[in-house]
Amino acid sequence: MAFTAHSTSDLDRHFQALWHRACNASSLGALTPELIQLWATERGLDVTSVEEREVGIFARTPAVVLAVGDIKACFPKIQPTGDPSWEARRLAAEAKATLWEKMEWFSPFWIPRDKTEKILADARLRTREQAIQLFNYHTSTLYTLAYEGPLVDQDGG
Template identity: 50%
Template sequence: MSPLDLENIFKGIWWRAQNEPSLEGLTPELIAGWARDKGLADPVATARDVGAFNPTPGIVLEVGGQKACFPRISSEGDASLNVRRKVRDDEALLWEKLEWFAPLWLPRGKIREVVAAVQHCTKERAIELFDYHTSTLYTLAFQAVCIAQIMPQARSLKEIVPLTRIP
């Protein structure tokens, strides 16, 4: 069976799970049974938490080396997910104000420091503070590689880009 066919079967199982009265009622036996009903040979389903930082209870189905995870909690009814989503959405709005994205190479503590500094500022002041904070976080060589070559057109970096151009 091709990976695309298996993916479609996994999607079908997920749609069936969403039609259940509650995702909390999902069991490994139920998911494995649905997989067998779809013609999959030797499905292995296990109940376990999935996710590195904020584990979600789920059922992991493995068939022929391919895995699918079916959460046992709805995204709409999970209070902790809603809180985390709001925090990330607020952070995204602040990064949008900076015409930027959250730099993946910065530790979370440093990102929070930059975000906290611009939270209640105008866009222009936020960009000035961002410029200040980036100058304290990076060496010039690191800026050249990670910033100027990735986002050379960003207005918030217009003063730094000429300095970091490599001939």
């Protein structure tokens, strides 16, 4: 018997229970739309759709996506820890964060990636003091008055 009305918190509870069940299965890689639909139906959910697809913006993750009404839940088909590609991206992000910390700053807004990569490359083998000096130089060439004018104007200021 399927119920058609569920509160968001009720659906969250159901989705968490489904995720817990998936994590206790033999392998997340073995998840299928049919299996997720079966489990959801057993919980009394009125399944709108269920499909297998990749999710995510920057790094695509294979998943089974379940929709109950307008609410969706993604069930990744890879383990939450130990994925080599995720680990590699995480290490690269931590290395960049360490370089920004070395320069006592953060990735500048509205600056193209190739420019920020140049700043990071220059800081990589330098002392903290040298890295800060190079950062100040780079930002002075990037944040020119001609560049900042339209940004300030867009902000209404």
